[in-house]
Amino acid sequence: MPAEPTTRPWAAIAAATVLTLPLGSIYAFSVFLKPIETELGIPRSALSFVFGLATVGFTVGMNLAPLFYRLASPPVLIMANAVLAAFGIALAAWAGGLPMLLLGYSVVFGVSGGIVFIMLQQAVNILVRTRIGLLNGYVLSLWPLGAMIAAPVFGWAIARYGYHATLLGLAAAILACGALATGLIVHAGATLPVPERGGRAQPDPNRRAIMIRLCTVFFLAAAAGLTVLSQAAGIVAAYGGGTVLAVWAATFITAVIGCGRLSGGWLVDKLLVPHVSAGAHLTAFAGTVALTLWPSPEVAIFALSLIGLGYGLVSGSTAGAIAVYWPKPMYGHIAGRVYIAWCVAAVTLPVLAGHLFDLTGGYRATVMIAGCGNLLGCAIALGLPRRRMGAAAA
Numbered sequence: 001m002p003a004e005p006t007t008r009p010w011a012a013i014a015a016a017t018v019l020t021l022p023l024g025s026i027y028a029f030s031v032f033l034k035p036i037e038t039e040l041g042i043p044r045s046a047l048s049f050v051f052g053l054a055t056v057g058f059t060v061g062m063n064l065a066p067l068f069y070r071l072a073s074p075p076v077l078i079m080a081n082a083v084l085a086a087f088g089i090a091l092a093a094w095a096g097g098l099p100m101l102l103l104g105y106s107v108v109f110g111v112s113g114g115i116v117f118i119m120l121q122q123a124v125n126i127l128v129r130t131r132i133g134l135l136n137g138y139v140l141s142l143w144p145l146g147a148m149i150a151a152p153v154f155g156w157a158i159a160r161y162g163y164h165a166t167l168l169g170l171a172a173a174i175l176a177c178g179a180l181a182t183g184l185i186v187h188a189g190a191t192l193p194v195p196e197r198g199g200r201a202q203p204d205p206n207r208r209a210i211m212i213r214l215c216t217v218f219f220l221a222a223a224a225g226l227t228v229l230s231q232a233a234g235i236v237a238a239y240g241g242g243t244v245l246a247v248w249a250a251t252f253i254t255a256v257i258g259c260g261r262l263s264g265g266w267l268v269d270k271l272l273v274p275h276v277s278a279g280a281h282l283t284a285f286a287g288t289v290a291l292t293l294w295p296s297p298e299v300a301i302f303a304l305s306l307i308g309l310g311y312g313l314v315s316g317s318t319a320g321a322i323a324v325y326w327p328k329p330m331y332g333h334i335a336g337r338v339y340i341a342w343c344v345a346a347v348t349l350p351v352l353a354g355h356l357f358d359l360t361g362g363y364r365a366t367v368m369i370a371g372c373g374n375l376l377g378c379a380i381a382l383g384l385p386r387r388r389m390g391a392a393a394a
Contacts, residue, residue, distance in 0.1 A: 012185065016142070023143070081112040121136070219345050236250075287302070
């Protein structure tokens with residue numbers, strides 16, 4: 001009887017870490033807005049579309065990833081998509097106008113980045129057997145952590161070398177991290193689940209209902225959280241905060257979201273999913289109430305931190321919930337579907353917030369809408385199944 005192949009889960013986790021961090025730089029895209037706007041003459045609204053389409057590209061890639069599992073081994077797939085992601089950033093670096101910028105950054109980088117992220121997340125979920133909630137919360141927390149590392153580095157590099165060289169440096173970093181992640185995946189002995197050829201399994205009505213409820217809970221938290229993440233500095237400034245305070249507040253809130261994602265996953269290992277998700281929405285709701293009742297720069301920072309924390313907790317708990325409600329081999333497939341809610345959230349309330357600001361000159365209406373969404377999210381979350389980690393059927 002052949003011996004089972006040796007696996008090293010720590011290597012798979014390390015691979016996900018080193019490659020997800022540079023992918024998380026997408027959240028630091030705002031650093032490039034002014035230099036690109038100045039040199040290429042592209043309006044700010046069009047550049048905002050570049051970021052919005054990139055989130056769509058990531059979501060498309062996340063959902064395409066399981067289709068590639070049978071085409072090649074995990075190391076080949078991961079390296080190939082890392083090369084494509086780096087190529088997309090290089091195209092953006094040399095773009096002379098909006099079409100090439102959209103093609104390189106939003107389409108090539110976005111889609112290949114989404115594919116490689118799901119492959120890495122699926123690989124670690126196959127290999128790791130304990131503390132799955134903490135694991136997935138950690139993987140998601142790498143996105144804001146990557147942005148926190150990238151933003152000051154990008155700012156320094158743009159001032160010293162220009163945005164072209166900075167983007168080329170990011171492309172080189174993705175290539176290097178892709179090569180390192182590929183080596184780690186080989187060392188980990190990671191595999192990806194290849195579905196059997198033939199007919200599809202009959203859909204489970206119970207799991208379909210769980211999917212709808214889980215996506216709704218995630219969407220309502222992400223709509224508020226992404227509004228904060230994308231406009232934190234502007235919101236603090238609108239409530240009377242100075243420029244320096246607004247910038248530091250945005251950085252702090254990004255860190256809070258990352259901590260929330262890690263904590264949300266960890267809590268799913270200890271508590272029931274509906275309790276964690278409902279509590280997260282109530283945390284965010286408390287922030288909207290505080291800012292509505294006591295508008296000031298200091299309260300704005302506190303309130304936005306609570307909203308960001310709630311979003312982070314829901315993100316982490318949702319990632320852990322997938323492992324609770326579905327078998328491990330289905331993780332990447334289900335995660336890609338759930339992340340569609342994140343994509344839709346990115347183009348709803350954050351966009352509406354900008355329009356409401358243009359109409360009213362403030363964010364009070366946006367905060368109240370976010371609070372109503374958090375209350376609804378709390379009610380829906382309480383209807384999720386009370387199932388503990390490891391209870392999903394194989």
